[in-house]
Amino acid sequence: MRLSTALLCACAASTLMLSVSAQTIQINRDNKTIAISTTDEATAVADIAAVTIGYEVYGADSESTYADGGKLSHAILDALHKAGIEDKNIESSGQGLQRNTEFDDKDKPEQRAKKQFVMRQSWQVSVPPQTAGEVIRLAVAAGANQSGAIDWRLSDRKALQAQAAQSALVKAREVASHMADGLHVKLGALIYASNETPNVRLFMPRAGLILNTEMASVSSVSSGKLPVLEIRPQTVHEEATVYAVFAIE
Helix, strand or coil: CHHHHHHHHHHHHHHHHCCCCCCCCCCECCECEEEEEEEEEEEEECCEEEEEEEEEEEECCHHHHHHHHHHHHHHHHHHHHHCCCCHHHEEEEEEEEEECCCCCCCCCHHHHHCCCEEEEEEEEEEECHHHHHHHHHHHHHCCCCCCCCEEEECCCHHHHHHHHHHHHHHHHHHHHHHHHHHHCCCEEEEEEEECCCCCCCCCCCCCCCCCCCCCCCCCCCCECECCCCCCCCCEEEEEEEEEEEEEEC
């Protein structure tokens, strides 16, 4: 019995030491509690494929290199627009013209002379996963020679976060129940819960682009004999840490 009393006091002391911003929990002889901090996760298959589309072009001087890059830029976007992809689903990632400082040791002087400048440009094109391969095919056919990376995202990330928090709370009750059994007491109601645990680093999700679920699919556009890549969406993970306080009877 002395051991149980000591454990109860320890639980009470640890709860008093934690700073809770939203609410102050009073602990005394008549208000015994068990405080639990648990972490759990939720997963879902990504429903957005943010495809990286880009090109790299070399030239003997800055003007001609820029001109060639401009032609590629318009050709790539025209191909995407003809496929039914709207501007709101196309984000610029980067662009730049600079003097080339990287040459192959095997390049001859005349070859290096043609690669004095390099221009690069890239975009992220957000589409449903099932059309990611078609987007890459269309872009490559239009001259996008630096393409294919995909950032997998979820349109309703908040729902996944809520699911992870709910799972963590269920886990917290299970742990608290086992503690109560060990103390030979009865676990009571949940009196406080927060998804911000003091002194615990929380998982921060990567920001994603929210798409209109009614976005048109990429239409079938001829682009030579290039095959469409077989691409499957990845699973998105969301983690939540919950701090919960339960009454004991």
